[in-house]
Amino acid sequence: MTGWIQALGGFLGRSAETTGYGLVLLARTILSLPHLFSRRRLRDCLDLCFTYCLGSFTVTAVVALFTGMILALNGGDSLASLGQENLIGRIVAISMIREMGPFMTALILTASLGSGIAAEIGTMRVSEEIDALRIMSISPIRFLVLPRLVALTLITPVMTIFAGFIGILGASIVAANNFGVTWIAFSNDALENLSTGDVYIGLIKSVVFGITIATVGATQGLLTKGGATGVGEAARRAVVITFLLVIIQGYYLSWVYLS
Amino acid sequence: MIILENLTKILGGKAILNGLDLQIETGETLVLLGRSGTGKSVTLRHIVGLMTPDGGRVEVLGKEISGHSEEELKYVRSKVGYLFQDGALLNWLTVEENVALPLKEFGKTPTSEINDRVQEVLKEVELDFHADKFPSEISGGMRKRAGLARALISRPEIVLHDEPTSGLDPISSSIINRLVNRLKSSGITQVLVTHDMHSAFEVADRIALLHEGKIRSLGTVEEIRNSADEAVQQFLDGKIKGPLTQGAIDGVCDSEENGNEAT
Ligand SMILES: Nc1ncnc2c1ncn2[C@@H]1O[C@H](COP(=O)(O)OP(=O)(O)OP(=O)(O)O)[C@@H](O)[C@H]1O
Numbered sequence: 464m465t466g467w468i469q470a471l472g473g474f475l476g477r478s479a480e481t482t483g484y485g486l487v488l489l490a491r492t493i494l495s496l497p498h499l500f501s502r503r504r505l506r507d508c509l510d511l512c513f514t515y516c517l518g519s520f521t522v523t524a525v526v527a528l529f530t531g532m533i534l535a536l537n538g539g540d541s542l543a544s545l546g547q548e549n550l551i552g553r554i555v556a557i558s559m560i561r562e563m564g565p566f567m568t569a570l571i572l573t574a575s576l577g578s579g580i581a582a583e584i585g586t587m588r589v590s591e592e593i594d595a596l597r598i599m600s601i602s603p604i605r606f607l608v609l610p611r612l613v614a615l616t617l618i619t620p621v622m623t624i625f626a627g628f629i630g631i632l633g634a635s636i637v638a639a640n641n642f643g644v645t646w647i648a649f650s651n652d653a654l655e656n657l658s659t660g661d662v663y664i665g666l667i668k669s670v671v672f673g674i675t676i677a678t679v680g681a682t683q684g685l686l687t688k689g690g691a692t693g694v695g696e697a698a699r700r701a702v703v704i705t706f707l708l709v710i711i712q713g714y715y716l717s718w719v720y721l722s
Numbered sequence: 723m724i725i726l727e728n729l730t731k732i733l734g735g736k737a738i739l740n741g742l743d744l745q746i747e748t749g750e751t752l753v754l755l756g757r758s759g760t761g762k763s764v765t766l767r768h769i770v771g772l773m774t775p776d777g778g779r780v781e782v783l784g785k786e787i788s789g790h791s792e793e794e795l796k797y798v799r800s801k802v803g804y805l806f807q808d809g810a811l812l813n814w815l816t817v818e819e820n821v822a823l824p825l826k827e828f829g830k831t832p833t834s835e836i837n838d839r840v841q842e843v844l845k846e847v848e849l850d851f852h853a854d855k856f857p858s859e860i861s862g863g864m865r866k867r868a869g870l871a872r873a874l875i876s877r878p879e880i881v882l883h884d885e886p887t888s889g890l891d892p893i894s895s896s897i898i899n900r901l902v903n904r905l906k907s908s909g910i911t912q913v914l915v916t917h918d919m920h921s922a923f924e925v926a927d928r929i930a931l932l933h934e935g936k937i938r939s940l941g942t943v944e945e946i947r948n949s950a951d952e953a954v955q956q957f958l959d960g961k962i963k964g965p966l967t968q969g970a971i972d973g974v975c976d977s978e979e980n981g982n983e984a985t
Pocket residue numbers: 733734738756757758759760761762763764765
C-alpha cells in the first residue's frame with residue numbers, strides 16, 4: 464500500500480516538474496521569437512514547414528477522406544430513417560470543421576511529427592549535440608525549438624483546413640451515392656449552416672494543438688536521459704501526453720465556444 | 723589558466739568528484755587519466771560550465787564560472803574548444819557545415835573568410851577530402867576529427883579533448899597527437915582525457931591520475947613513469963590487482979580471492 468502511494472507521489476512529482484519545464488520552455492521560445500527574423504532561422508523554418516507538410520500530407524488526406532465518409536454513412540443512416548437525409552451536409556460540415564478536423568489532424572501530426580521532434584532532439588541530447596551547441600553559445604531554444612514550434616503552429620491550421628475539405632468531399636460522395644443527396648443540395652445545406660464562428664473555433668483549436676505538439680515533443684526531447692532506450696521512451700511519452708492534452712484542450716475550447 | 727578547487731559533484735546519489743583540486747597553467751598540456759567512470763568527462767564538463775559543482779569552485783581565464791548563467795558563460799566558452807567523446811556533430815549538416823557552424827551562427831565573419839578557415843582546419847585534421855559528406859557517411863574516427871576541427875575553428879585559447887584517440891587506428895592517432903603537439907607549441911592550454919598511454923606520454927607536459935573523486939597523483943611524464951605510487955604503476959601496467967581496484971564496482975579481483983564477497 465505505501466509502495467503504491469510512494470509510486471503515485473513520485474509520478475505526480477515528476478509530472479509537475481515536466482509540466483513546469485514545458486511551460487518555461489514555451490515561454491522562453493516565445494520570447495525568442497524576434498530571432499526568427501534572421502535569414503538562417505527563416506530558412507530552417509521554411510524547410511521544416513515543407514518537410515512537415517510533405518511528411519503528413521498523404522496520411523492526413525486518407526484519414527480525412529474516410530472520416531468524412533464514415534460520418535456521412537452513420538449520419539445519413541439515422542437521418543434516412545426519419546426521412547431527413549437532406550440534412551447530412553450540415554452535420555458533416557459542422558462536425559468536420561469544428562471538431563473532427565482539428566482533432567484528427569492533431570492526432571496525425573502528433574504521431575508523425577511530435578514523436579519525430581522528441582526523437583530528434585532526444586538523440587541530440589544523448590549524443591551530446593545539445594551540449595556542443597551550448598558550448599558554441601548557440602541557444603538550443605533558438606536553434607532547434609523555435610523553428611519547430613513556429614513551423615508546427617503554421618502547419619497545423621493549414622493541414623486542418625485541408626483535412627476539412629477532404630472530409631467534406633468524402634462525405635458528399637457518400638451522400639450522393641448512398642442517400643441520393645445531390646452535390647448542390649449537400650453543399651448548400653453545409654454552407655448555410657456553417658457559421659464563421661465554427662471556422663474560427665476550428666482554426667483556434669488547430670493553432671493551440673500545433674503549439675502543444677511542438678512544445679511537448681521538444682520538452683520530452685530535451686529531458687531525454689539514458690541512450691537509445693531513452694530516445695524511444697521520449698517519443699512514446701510525447702505521443703501519449705500530447706494525445707491527452709489535445710483531447711482535454713479540445714473539450715474545453717468547444718465548451719468555451721458554445722457557452 | 724584553469725583552477726579547480728575543492729570540486730565536489732554528486733550524481734545519482736554518489737559523490738563522483740569529491741574535493742578535487744587541480745590547476746592547469748597557461749600553455750600547458752595536461753593529460754587526465756583514470757579508470758572508466760571515475761569522472762574524467764564530468765571534470766571537463768565543469769570547466770565549460772556544462773555542469774555546475776555542488777561544492778568548490780572553478781576558475782577559467784581569471785573568471786569564476788561556477789553557478790553562472792549561459793549568458794555570462796559566453797565569454798569563457800568563446801575561448802574554449804571542446805572535443806566530445808563521440809564528436810557530437812549535427813547529423814543534418816555536412817562535415818564542412820558542422821565545422822563552419824560556430825562562425826556562421828554569429829554572422830560576424832564574411833563567408834569567404836569562413837570558407838578559407840574551414841578548409842584550413844579540415845586540412846589540419848586531414849579531412850579536406852570529406853568536407854561534403856554527412857556525419858553518418860564517415861567513420862567514427864573521422865567524426866572525432868571533424869569534432870576537433872569544429873573545436874578549433876574559432877581559434878580557442880583552451881582546448882579540452884575527451885578521448886581524442888579512442889577508437890582510432892594508430893595512424894589517425896598519430897595525426898591527432900601531432901596536432902595536439904602543434905597546438906601546444908602555439909601556446910594553447912589543453913586538457914586531454916585519454917586511455918591511450920602511448921598518446922599520453924607523447925603529448926603531456928604533466929599527467930594527473932583521477933581516483934575516487936580526487937587527483938591521486940600528479941607529475942611530469944618522467945615523474946609519473948617513475949612514480950612510487952602503487953596506483954599509478956597499476957594503471958600504467960594495466961594490472962588487475964592494486965589500489966585502483968580495491969572495493970571496485972565490478973569487483974573482478976576481489977571475487978577471485980574472497981569468494982563472492984564483492985557481488
Ligand atoms: N548526467 C549524469 N547523471 C547521473 N550520473 C552521471 C551523469 N553523468 C555522469 N554520471 C556518472 O558519473 C560517473 C562518471 O562519469 P564520466 O562520464 O565522467 O566517466 P569517465 O571517467 O569519463 O569514464 P569514461 O572513461 O568511460 O568516459 C559515471 O558513473 C556516470 O554514470
